[in-house]
Each structure stands twice: as C-alpha cells, then as structure tokens.
Amino acid sequence: MPAATPTPAPTTRYKAVFAVREFRAVFAAHALSLLGLIVSEISLSVLVYDLTGSPLMSALTFALGFLPYVIGGTLLAGVADRFPARRVLVSCDLLCAACVAVMTLPGAHIGVLLAMRCGVAAVSPVFQGTRLATLTDILGDGDRFVLGRSLLRIVSQSALLVGFGLGGVLLMAVSPRHALLITVGTFCASALLLRFGTRRRPARTGAAAPLVRDSLKGARQVLADRRVRALLLLFWVPSMFAVAPEALAAPYADELSVGSAGLGLLMCALPVGTIAGELYAGARLRPATRERIALPLVCVAVLPYAGYVLHPGLALSLALLLAAGATSAYTLGLDQWFVRAVPQELRGRAMTLLQAGLMTIQGVGMALAGVVAEFAGVRATVAGAGVLGALVCVLLAREARRSEAAPEPSRPSRTLPTDGRDGADHHVTGR
Structure with a gap:
C-alpha cells in the first residue's frame, strides 16, 4: 500500500x-x-x-x-x-x-x-x-x-x-x-x-553602554554577519535602481507630451504594480513558494526598465512599470529570511538599519538618476538602470545563496518566538 x-x-x-x-x-x-x-x-x-x-x-x-x-x-x-x-x-x-x-x-x-x-x-x-x-x-x-x-x-x-x-x-x-x-x-x-491598543513589553536589552556607542556596535554586529549582510543588500540595492523612473517621471512625461495626466499615470504605475504583486503573492502563494521565487524575482526586478531603450510611448511605459512593480513580491521571501537570520537581541537595531539604508539608498538612486540623465537622457538612464541593476542583483542573489549554504559558525544563537499564536495572548506594538 x-x-x-x-x-x-x-x-x-x-x-x-x-x-x-x-x-x-x-x-x-x-x-x-x-x-x-x-x-x-x-x-x-x-x-x-x-x-x-x-x-x-x-x-x-x-x-x-x-x-x-x-x-x-x-x-x-x-x-x-x-x-x-x-x-x-x-x-x-x-x-x-x-x-x-x-x-x-x-x-x-x-x-x-x-x-x-x-x-x-x-x-x-x-x-x-x-x-x-x-x-x-x-x-x-x-x-x-x-x-x-x-x-x-x-x-x-x-x-x-x-x-x-x-x-x-x-x-x-x-x-x-x-x-x-x-x-x-x-x-x-x-x-x-x-x-x-497595544500591550507594554520589556526592552530587549539593557542600557549597558551610551546610546550612540551601543547603536554603532549593534550596526557593526549586524553587518558582520555574512547572511544578514547579503539580505540587507538584497533589500537595498534593487531599490536604488528601481527609483529611476520615478525620479525622472516629470521630464519623461514632457518628452512624451502627455501633460499632467500622463505624469500622474507614470507616478502611479509602479505603486499599483507593487500592490498587485504583494496581494497576489500574499494571498495565493504558500510560504515555501514565496521563498523559492524570491531570488529569481529579485534578479528580474528592474529588468523591465530595459524596455525604455525601445522609446516606448505612454501605454508601453505604463506596462513596463506595472511589470517592474509586480516583481517586488520578492520582498515577502526576503522578510522571512531576514527575521530568521537576525538574533532577537539585535532585531530592533537590524530593522532600524534596514529601514535607514532603504530610504537613504533610494535618495542616492534618485540623485544619481538625475545626474546621469543630464548627460545620457531619460530613456537611456532608465534603460541603463534596468540592465545594470539586473546584473548587480544577480551577483547579490548568488551571494545570498552562498551565505545560506555556508552559515557562519560565529553567528549568535537565536532566541526567537516559537510560533505565531493568536494575538489575544501574544501581542506587542508596532505602527
């Protein structure tokens, strides 16, 4: 049988x-x-x-x-x-x-x-x-x-x-x-x-050192871990390339002569694609599937931007942006890996570093896109961001795979919550 x-x-x-x-x-x-x-x-x-x-x-x-x-x-x-x-x-x-x-x-x-x-x-x-x-x-x-x-x-x-x-x-x-x-x-x-609306919980660690010193020490500990470092880069680097169309939306709308309505559509396309991709992956895919597709998706996350080399009109540009936004579903898999990789006693500092790096690198990406567009033009800049970004993401994905296969023996032990029981008995805060 x-x-x-x-x-x-x-x-x-x-x-x-x-x-x-x-x-x-x-x-x-x-x-x-x-x-x-x-x-x-x-x-x-x-x-x-x-x-x-x-x-x-x-x-x-x-x-x-x-x-x-x-x-x-x-x-x-x-x-x-x-x-x-x-x-x-x-x-x-x-x-x-x-x-x-x-x-x-x-x-x-x-x-x-x-x-x-x-x-x-x-x-x-x-x-x-x-x-x-x-x-x-x-x-x-x-x-x-x-x-x-x-x-x-x-x-x-x-x-x-x-x-x-x-x-x-x-x-x-x-x-x-x-x-x-x-x-x-x-x-x-x-x-x-x-x-x-939330319960009080004790601090994760004590105040054993001055705040700035403790913060910098925590950042060093987080970045010293090969696995965590690889995942941070997978969160950060694609975002630097992904903001290129947003940063250049106004001059691109002017090139297309689509007016303020077209500019609004160009600004909305990427967020709409992102929402659709996240909702589909979250509602329809199993956790194991989300993790399995995370690295392939991150490798092609900004590749649709390469289509700008074809001098697309408004309709095709919107389709490319929607496609790029939808690939951001890779973040669901990265979230799961990241929370597994970070020790609980460093989790607050690691998440703060993640958010700070994400916003900072987006600002850098916008500035770089503007500088490059001054010399190369809008379409070439966005297309270049797609090609170069895809190549960099492939390298980062390989590093993430290697770090998963070869965990560092010096990594601190993790004391994580054991399950996701109903929030009535297992609560804390957040915004």
Missing part, C-alpha cells in the same frame, strides 16, 4: 493577520500617520516655495526626508532595543507631532522649517525599526509576520496614491500651515492608538 502523501500546512491568509487585535491598532496607526506625513511633505514644500520663491529650496524639503535617515538609523538605532517598544513608538509619534506643530507657527523661519523636517526624518527609522522588530512579537516570526509586513507595505504604496491627491485638493481649500495641523492630528491619533 503506498505511503500517504503528507498534507502541506495551510497557507496563512491576510484575514488571519487582521484577526489579531493589536495588529489592527498597528495597521490603523500606520495608515493615519502615513497619510498625515504625505500631506505634510506636500504642504511644507509649497510653504517653503511660497516663502523663498526657490524651486531648489522646495525640492530640498523632499531631499531632507531621505538624508537624516542615516543619522537616525545608525546613531539612534539602539533606542529600538534598549527601551520598551510601546514607549519608543508613542514617544516617536509625539516628537514628530511636536516638530510639525512648530512648522505651523506663524512667522517660523525657513531654517526652522527645514530643521523640523530633519527632526521628523531622523526619528522615522527608529520608529519603523521598532515597529518591524516588535511585529514579530505580535504575529510570531512565521508566515503571519510576513503577511503583516506585506500589509504595511501595501498601505504605504496606497497612501502614495491617495495622499498626494488629497494633499493637492486640501491645499486648494486651506493654507499650507493649516494643512500641517492635520499632520499634527494624525501623529497624535497614531500615538493614542498605539498607547491604548
């Missing part, structure tokens, strides 16, 4: 993630504060332009959203592990609300506005790293964590589509300073949701 074939474990669904009470609070807080942040970016850029009349200064307000991530992600990363997570998250929200509140003061100098913008940006990686690290305590370190992380990314992409439109409409009705008050309200609402 033939042996019975083992039944595969059932695939976790997004519905199971939403069944966790604390995750619902995290999800709502994330959506609120993210929409508020997008409104603040639009409002602040308009306000700075009104005060200075300088397009450069207006653009600088967006750039300052990327650059301070390096500071917060390296010098302040230790906060994520040495203080209770709920306290860190609520404090970050309130600090961001205070910074934006200062921006609303009549007569605030341009230097004050930009300084407060830097303050929000420096706090953001600490908040995001703490949220991701504690998400494993809410959902476990298995498939529910991956889907929870996916949902937060989907909210982020959706907020880009909705937030910029709402921000534009809002500024037609109220002044930029009054619009900023909405951001103050969303940060405060997020803080309340996290304070009363």
Whole structure:
C-alpha cells in the first residue's frame, strides 16, 4: 500500500493577520500617520516655495526626508532595543507631532522649517525599526509576520496614491500651515492608538553602554554577519535602481507630451504594480513558494526598465512599470529570511538599519538618476538602470545563496518566538 502523501500546512491568509487585535491598532496607526506625513511633505514644500520663491529650496524639503535617515538609523538605532517598544513608538509619534506643530507657527523661519523636517526624518527609522522588530512579537516570526509586513507595505504604496491627491485638493481649500495641523492630528491619533491598543513589553536589552556607542556596535554586529549582510543588500540595492523612473517621471512625461495626466499615470504605475504583486503573492502563494521565487524575482526586478531603450510611448511605459512593480513580491521571501537570520537581541537595531539604508539608498538612486540623465537622457538612464541593476542583483542573489549554504559558525544563537499564536495572548506594538 503506498505511503500517504503528507498534507502541506495551510497557507496563512491576510484575514488571519487582521484577526489579531493589536495588529489592527498597528495597521490603523500606520495608515493615519502615513497619510498625515504625505500631506505634510506636500504642504511644507509649497510653504517653503511660497516663502523663498526657490524651486531648489522646495525640492530640498523632499531631499531632507531621505538624508537624516542615516543619522537616525545608525546613531539612534539602539533606542529600538534598549527601551520598551510601546514607549519608543508613542514617544516617536509625539516628537514628530511636536516638530510639525512648530512648522505651523506663524512667522517660523525657513531654517526652522527645514530643521523640523530633519527632526521628523531622523526619528522615522527608529520608529519603523521598532515597529518591524516588535511585529514579530505580535504575529510570531512565521508566515503571519510576513503577511503583516506585506500589509504595511501595501498601505504605504496606497497612501502614495491617495495622499498626494488629497494633499493637492486640501491645499486648494486651506493654507499650507493649516494643512500641517492635520499632520499634527494624525501623529497624535497614531500615538493614542498605539498607547491604548497595544500591550507594554520589556526592552530587549539593557542600557549597558551610551546610546550612540551601543547603536554603532549593534550596526557593526549586524553587518558582520555574512547572511544578514547579503539580505540587507538584497533589500537595498534593487531599490536604488528601481527609483529611476520615478525620479525622472516629470521630464519623461514632457518628452512624451502627455501633460499632467500622463505624469500622474507614470507616478502611479509602479505603486499599483507593487500592490498587485504583494496581494497576489500574499494571498495565493504558500510560504515555501514565496521563498523559492524570491531570488529569481529579485534578479528580474528592474529588468523591465530595459524596455525604455525601445522609446516606448505612454501605454508601453505604463506596462513596463506595472511589470517592474509586480516583481517586488520578492520582498515577502526576503522578510522571512531576514527575521530568521537576525538574533532577537539585535532585531530592533537590524530593522532600524534596514529601514535607514532603504530610504537613504533610494535618495542616492534618485540623485544619481538625475545626474546621469543630464548627460545620457531619460530613456537611456532608465534603460541603463534596468540592465545594470539586473546584473548587480544577480551577483547579490548568488551571494545570498552562498551565505545560506555556508552559515557562519560565529553567528549568535537565536532566541526567537516559537510560533505565531493568536494575538489575544501574544501581542506587542508596532505602527
């Protein structure tokens, strides 16, 4: 009699993630504060332009959203592990609300506005790293964590589509300073949701060293691990190439003579593809399948950009961007590997470093795309990003495979949560 074939474990669904009470609070807080942040970016850029009349200064307000991530992600990363997570998250929200509140003061100098913008940006990686690290305590370190992380990314992409439109409409009705008050309200609402919708848990580590020294030591420990380092690069490097079409969307829309409507479509195509890819992979594919396709997908993640060499019109350009966005489903597999690879006592610092590097390298990628386009043109720059990015991603995927096959004997032991039990008994915080 033939042996019975083992039944595969059932695939976790997004519905199971939403069944966790604390995750619902995290999800709502994330959506609120993210929409508020997008409104603040639009409002602040308009306000700075009104005060200075300088397009450069207006653009600088967006750039300052990327650059301070390096500071917060390296010098302040230790906060994520040495203080209770709920306290860190609520404090970050309130600090961001205070910074934006200062921006609303009549007569605030341009230097004050930009300084407060830097303050929000420096706090953001600490908040995001703490949220991701504690998400494993809410959902476990298995498939529910991956889907929870996916949902937060989907909210982020959706907020880009909705937030910029709402921000534009809002500024037609109220002044930029009054619009900023909405951001103050969303940060405060997020803080309340996290304070009363999540449980308190102790810090992961003690405060044995000064904060900056502890943060830098943690970054060195994280980067010293070959497996973790390879996964970090797989998160970071494709993003540097992926932002090229977004950075050059305005001049490309001008080349195509498609006007503001065409520019809007070009800006929306990549997020729409990303949402579709994440939803399909999260809802239809089993965890093992997501991990199996992660490296092949990352190798072709930016390859559709090579199609720009054909001088595509608007329709084909949108198809290429949608295809590139859909390949970002590889991040679900990387999330699972990353949370397995990082020791629990370093998880907050590792997640903070991940977020800081991701935002910083996107800013670098946008700047590089602009510089190259000055000499090579928009189409050649985007196509070059697709080809060069694909080659680099193949090399990184090979390194990730080697690091998996040859784990380092010096890697610290991991004391991870053993399962993803129902959130009613197994909760923590996050946004």
